Amino acid sequence: MRRRPGLSVRLKLTLSYAGFLAVAGALLLAVVWAFLLRYVPDNSQGLLGISPNRYLLVRTFAPAAAVAMGFLLVFGLVGGWLLAGRMLAPLTRITAAARRAGTGSLSHRIHLEGRQDEFRELADAFDTMLERLESHVGEQRRFAANASHELRTPLAISQTLLDVARKDPTRDRGELIERLQAVNTRAIGLTEALLLLSRSDRGTFSRESVDLSLVAEEAAETLLPLAEQRGTTLDVTGEAARTSGSAELLLRMVTNLVQNAIVHNLPAGGTVTVHTEARGGVSVLRVENTGPPVPPELVPILTEPFQRGTERVRTDEHAGVGLGLAIAHSVVRAHDGSLDLVPRPDGGLHVTVRLPRTPWAWA
DSSP: OOOOOOOOHHHHHHHHHHHHHHHHHHHHHHHHHHHTGGGSOOSSSOGGGTSOOHHHHHHHHHHHHHHHHHHHHHHHHHHHHHHHHHHHHHHHHHHHHHHHHHTTOOSOOOOOOSSOOHHHHHHHHHHHHHHHHHHHHHHHHHHHHHHHHHHHHHHHHHHHHHHHHHHOTTSOHHHHHHHHHHHHHHHHHHHHHHHHHHHHHHTOOOOEEEEHHHHHHHHHHHHHHHHHHTTEEEEEEEOOOEEEEOHHHHHHHHHHHHHHHHHSSOSSSEEEEEEEEEETTEEEEEEEEOOSOOOGGGGGGTTSTTOOOTTTOOOSTTOOOSOHHHHHHHHHHHTTOEEEEEEOTTSSEEEEEEEEBOGGGOO
């Protein structure tokens, strides 16, 4: 935004300091005149016939007062300029950091030293904002790169299948159509997942009272055939746990967590436990499963888009697109909650979702 040039803050503070000293000096001289000089007789005898009269005192006092006023004005200008510069030095560093951030350099930090004050508080808040912004921008760049790669893969496969069919007209068309349908279904699923992730990130949804226990039962009922197919025991326990939010998004979040727990489980004889409860002002959902051990260093990135993990990549029909936990995390965050992942010592994950409890459900 273009603005007309004006006085700098340092100059304004300098003039303010100098003006304050000048006014203070003038008030002091006025007090001397009002309460001292005006009571001195203005005659040749002076006060009690021995003191100088008012005329002599004024002639003696006026030059000294003028010199003092001039000194106060110069002292106020010089001292104010130095003091304002020292006080505004942190603001100069903050401005320089903001300009660097405006050019795209988000790695710079102010790290303003000294004791806590308004400028240090502003600098710390700015550093925190830069850190979060850098993390968010990096995450978005990785997401864009991964999304482009994931969307390009089914298109490339479709193109390859069509090229093969064109070069070999005798090839079985039923097999070709089946493979194209599978690739197209995966591409549609990926696109819908990306749209859902974008919707939950924006937080543009209507809120209503939702019982997480009912949502967990619905998700378990939907995924029960998958659990039986994979030989996994699926249990849902707990009590009513109400929260405020989108029933559709919360159902997708729970479904993703339960499906993730079923798919990333033991080959046979695995278990998945879903538990809901209400604690004070928080509604809690827990999803725990058996499975192969999860490296602790892998846990922090599992909720990033397209992060399946080296130990969790699957090649069967339930491989997914790497957005299940990312969507769950986004939905929880959009509902002002938290999602915690903790590796189980015996293998598998312990996932805990905490959401604000509906106020009228506390009674």
